[in-house]
Amino acid sequence: MIAFFVVAAPARAEWTANVGYHNPVTATYGLNLLYLGRSWGFEAGIGWLDLYSSKDSSSDTKRHTSASVVGDVNLKYFLTTGAVRPYLQGGFGAGVGASNNGAGASVGGGFAGIGVMLSSTSVYFYGSYTVDASHNNIAQGGLGVAL
Numbered sequence: 001m002i003a004f005f006v007v008a009a010p011a012r013a014e015w016t017a018n019v020g021y022h023n024p025v026t027a028t029y030g031l032n033l034l035y036l037g038r039s040w041g042f043e044a045g046i047g048w049l050d051l052y053s054s055k056d057s058s059s060d061t062k063r064h065t066s067a068s069v070v071g072d073v074n075l076k077y078f079l080t081t082g083a084v085r086p087y088l089q090g091g092f093g094a095g096v097g098a099s100n101n102g103a104g105a106s107v108g109g110g111f112a113g114i115g116v117m118l119s120s121t122s123v124y125f126y127g128s129y130t131v132d133a134s135h136n137n138i139a140q141g142g143l144g145v146a147l
Contacts, residue, residue, distance in 0.1 A: 018144030024072035025111050025130060025138050026093045041076035066099035085117040109133030122146045
């Protein structure tokens with residue numbers, strides 16, 4: 001009888017969080033989660049959150065309430081590994097919202113750019129030059145930490 005034993009190391013995701021300037025591209029400042037792989041990175045961020053509630057002036061009980069979240073999703077392709085990691089990126093804006101009258105989601109214009117990430121084992125800085133679908137030039141930068 002032959003027995004097979006498989007020893008596996010625990011799975012570990014390289015998730016990080018960062019605060020960015022023009023990251024997401026839809027906002028002045030944003031909060032982002034970035035999965036850092038060896039060659040690829042996946043990032044999703046929130047640029048702004050809007051909560052609104054008001055009472056109808058003609059009724060004491062009817063309220064109008066809405067909530068919106070806008071951000072972006074992007075992929076990064078890292079050209080090298082190590083402490084200095086130049087990358088290419090591309091993505092699109094996204095938003096979701098809900099109100100008393102229903103809910104919806106939308107996808108905005110795309111963007112593409114080049115950047116560089118300077119990293120240690122637990123902290124990184126990044127900067128990039130990005131162009132959006134309207135041909136706006138956007139300088140991005142930020143600070144991130146490993147989770």
